[in-house]
Amino acid sequence: MLQNRLLIDAALGKPVERVPVWLMRQAGRVLPEYRAVRAQAKNFIEFVKNPELAAEVTIQPVDILGVDAAIIFSDILVIPEAMGLPYEMIEARGPFFRNTIKTKSDIDNLKIAEAQDLNYVMQALQLSKKNLNNRVPLIGFAGAPFTILAYMVEGGGSKTFSKAKQFLYTQPELAHALLEKITQSTINYLKGQIECGVNLIQLFDSWAGVLSESMFYEFSLRYMSKIVDALDGKVPTTIFAKDAHYAIKKISETNCNTIGLDWTISANAARTAAGNKTLQGNADPCLLYANEEVIVKETHAMLKQFDKQNYICNLGHGLYPDLEKSKVKLFVDTVKGFSY
Amino acid sequence: MLQNRLLIDAALGKPVERVPVWLMRQAGRVLPEYRAVRAQAKNFIEFVKNPELAAEVTIQPVDILGVDAAIIFSDILVIPEAMGLPYEMIEARGPFFRNTIKTKSDIDNLKIAEAQDLNYVMQALQLSKKNLNNRVPLIGFAGAPFTILAYMVEGGGSKTFSKAKQFLYTQPELAHALLEKITQSTINYLKGQIECGVNLIQLFDSWAGVLSESMFYEFSLRYMSKIVDALDGKVPTTIFAKDAHYAIKKISETNCNTIGLDWTISANAARTAAGNKTLQGNADPCLLYANEEVIVKETHAMLKQFDKQNYICNLGHGLYPDLEKSKVKLFVDTVKGFSY
Numbered sequence: 001m002l003q004n005r006l007l008i009d010a011a012l013g014k015p016v017e018r019v020p021v022w023l024m025r026q027a028g029r030v031l032p033e034y035r036a037v038r039a040q041a042k043n044f045i046e047f048v049k050n051p052e053l054a055a056e057v058t059i060q061p062v063d064i065l066g067v068d069a070a071i072i073f074s075d076i077l078v079i080p081e082a083m084g085l086p087y088e089m090i091e092a093r094g095p096f097f098r099n100t101i102k103t104k105s106d107i108d109n110l111k112i113a114e115a116q117d118l119n120y121v122m123q124a125l126q127l128s129k130k131n132l133n134n135r136v137p138l139i140g141f142a143g144a145p146f147t148i149l150a151y152m153v154e155g156g157g158s159k160t161f162s163k164a165k166q167f168l169y170t171q172p173e174l175a176h177a178l179l180e181k182i183t184q185s186t187i188n189y190l191k192g193q194i195e196c197g198v199n200l201i202q203l204f205d206s207w208a209g210v211l212s213e214s215m216f217y218e219f220s221l222r223y224m225s226k227i228v229d230a231l232d233g234k235v236p237t238t239i240f241a242k243d244a245h246y247a248i249k250k251i252s253e254t255n256c257n258t259i260g261l262d263w264t265i266s267a268n269a270a271r272t273a274a275g276n277k278t279l280q281g282n283a284d285p286c287l288l289y290a291n292e293e294v295i296v297k298e299t300h301a302m303l304k305q306f307d308k309q310n311y312i313c314n315l316g317h318g319l320y321p322d323l324e325k326s327k328v329k330l331f332v333d334t335v336k337g338f339s340y
Numbered sequence: 341m342l343q344n345r346l347l348i349d350a351a352l353g354k355p356v357e358r359v360p361v362w363l364m365r366q367a368g369r370v371l372p373e374y375r376a377v378r379a380q381a382k383n384f385i386e387f388v389k390n391p392e393l394a395a396e397v398t399i400q401p402v403d404i405l406g407v408d409a410a411i412i413f414s415d416i417l418v419i420p421e422a423m424g425l426p427y428e429m430i431e432a433r434g435p436f437f438r439n440t441i442k443t444k445s446d447i448d449n450l451k452i453a454e455a456q457d458l459n460y461v462m463q464a465l466q467l468s469k470k471n472l473n474n475r476v477p478l479i480g481f482a483g484a485p486f487t488i489l490a491y492m493v494e495g496g497g498s499k500t501f502s503k504a505k506q507f508l509y510t511q512p513e514l515a516h517a518l519l520e521k522i523t524q525s526t527i528n529y530l531k532g533q534i535e536c537g538v539n540l541i542q543l544f545d546s547w548a549g550v551l552s553e554s555m556f557y558e559f560s561l562r563y564m565s566k567i568v569d570a571l572d573g574k575v576p577t578t579i580f581a582k583d584a585h586y587a588i589k590k591i592s593e594t595n596c597n598t599i600g601l602d603w604t605i606s607a608n609a610a611r612t613a614a615g616n617k618t619l620q621g622n623a624d625p626c627l628l629y630a631n632e633e634v635i636v637k638e639t640h641a642m643l644k645q646f647d648k649q650n651y652i653c654n655l656g657h658g659l660y661p662d663l664e665k666s667k668v669k670l671f672v673d674t675v676k677g678f679s680y
Binding site: 159160162165166168169170209211212213215243244245246263264265266269284285286287289290291294320322 | 497499500502505506508509510549551552553555583584585586603604605606609624625626627629630631634660662
């Protein structure tokens with residue numbers, strides 16, 4: 001059905017004609033066209049909850065940048081909200097939870113979210129699928145349970161997430177109870193996404209990097225692995241645990257199909273740890289500030305290091321809002337035009 | 341002369357009776373006694389510039405926590421200030437530079453700092469040495485040139501330091517010129533510290549983690565290595581490049597004596613990469629939020645993993661201000677009481 005299967009074939013380890021490319025946060029402020037649509041919503045959360053607007057910006061990068069996949073425009077924090085813990089998005093500061101999780105009763109009061117609790121995402125997915133018309137795959141996503149816990153306990157962003165980690169160190173049983181509830185909610189949510197037609201699922205553990213190795217395995221990877229298993233191979237899955245450099249091998253031993261890499265991990269080190277598992281990444285977003293010659297040269301070097309098969313080209317983190325659209329497009333075009 | 345040489349012997353790879361222990365940010369807000377002295381200064385920068393107060397809080401942790409070394413109370417950003425780029429410390433936000441470095445003429449206008457430009461630090465060191473009376477070694481320090489550049493270009497703290505990295509990507513020649521000037525200033529500063537009697541020097545590359553591996557070698561490690569070489573082995577040196585997990589082997593190939601580790605690196609991985617070079621670290625500061633039993637158990641596990649020789653016990657980052665003093669002391673006592 002899909003006219004462009006590059007992403008799916010690469011994720012499944014099948015041979016590809018060329019390396020597929022998409023960009024984390026491609027449906028975002030880097031595109032003036034996104035900012036125009038964004039201006040139609042009262043605030044960020046209303047924007048996320050508006051299926052028509054969300055679907056519109058989901059498709060924009062396919063048309064404008066020529067990427068090989070769309071990723072649904074949404075936010076990882078829709079899960080806490082669906083569980084009963086709403087958040088606000090404060091301009092230039094980020095997410096903020098008026099109430100946070102501290103006690104057993106806080107956790108008991110959370111519900112396990114069902115896909116229909118996130119109906120606005122399901123509608124955005126259906127609209128996106130319809131309007132994409134099978135030109136490219138549609139990627140669905142969710143936050144990793146640890147990253148969701150981190151926000152629910154910390155109450156917002158943080159350099160150290162020391163409150164969230166204090167919770168893990170002092171109340172590990174409660175932490176596991178909360179992670180279990182988030183995991184069940186996420187499984188329901190992602191099954192709903194698959195029913196709406198997403199072609200690949202990515203889990204974002206944005207704050208894995210604040211954990212030590214043993215804590216990452218105990219409080220993060222086991223829950224991501226559980227989610228991957230529950231999806232039962234219906235679509236390929238990607239685990240992206242930012243800054244969990246030590247965990248590539250352990251991630252490769254889960255049933256996920258693709259491992260997302262940040263830019264601090266070399267292609268060689270990742271390949272050695274991951275065996276034949278498909279790798280995704282990992283250009284430094286700041287490379288796209290450089291002049292055109294440097295962008296092309298460094299992108300070529302990266303493509304050679306990762307090699308053509310079992311590889312999906314992307315950045316090592318989301319696009320920064322102040323990057324120039326023309327340079328982002330140059331990156332995409334450079335990948336698409338490269339011959340091994 | 342030194343009554344307690346554990347730190348120096350461990351740094352030099354000599355056999356020790358027990359593992360030495362000190363804590364990054366031990367002269368800090370975790371001690372009520374520090375907060376009492378801090379209250380005597382108008383603001384943080386006046387505090388740093390007051391040799392009597394700085395010396396007083398430098399010695400406090402030796403008396404109160406029983407650590408095996410004092411580290412001079414100061415700030416890595418005294419170097420930009422001495423070069424002609426002053427900063428402010430804004431409560432609950434961190435450092436802020438009203439002027440930042442953007443152009444060649446900005447760099448040309450910076451002076452190369454001499455030790456006498458930082459006379460208040462020299463005085464604080466002399467006072468600290470005198471009052472320590474050789475009970476334990478005194479550690480001097482400076483920021484790594486890349487971390488100093490990052491603040492000078494970015495203008496303050498940042499999750500991504502994307503402005504600083506944009507500078508490296510777009511104006512690498514200017515970046516190297518600036519790094520060279522910072523390096524020369526730092527060498528002058530650290531030579532002055534050695535003349536004042538410091539027994540060991542630590543370089544802090546607090547923001548190494550925002551760089552890719554190749555950029556870390558190009559823009560950070562070569563300058564740290566240059567500083568280490570310029571100090572010519574007069575005192576042992578430690579390089580701590582936070583989150584540069586890939587670089588342990590390359591750091592071990594410099595002439596530094598000790599490698600500081602953050603808590604995302606396992607003892608085994610670090611030892612494999614570093615050979616016999618002395619390692620320092622790496623407990624997660626958040627461990628000290630845990631109950632006493634967990635603190636003791638995890639500290640014992642860490643001590644066993646690192647083994648007794650060629651090892652200095654510390655955290656993987658600075659103490660967080662809201663940790664309890666009694667638990668910090670428990671950590672120190674646990675290390676000092678451990679038998680291999």
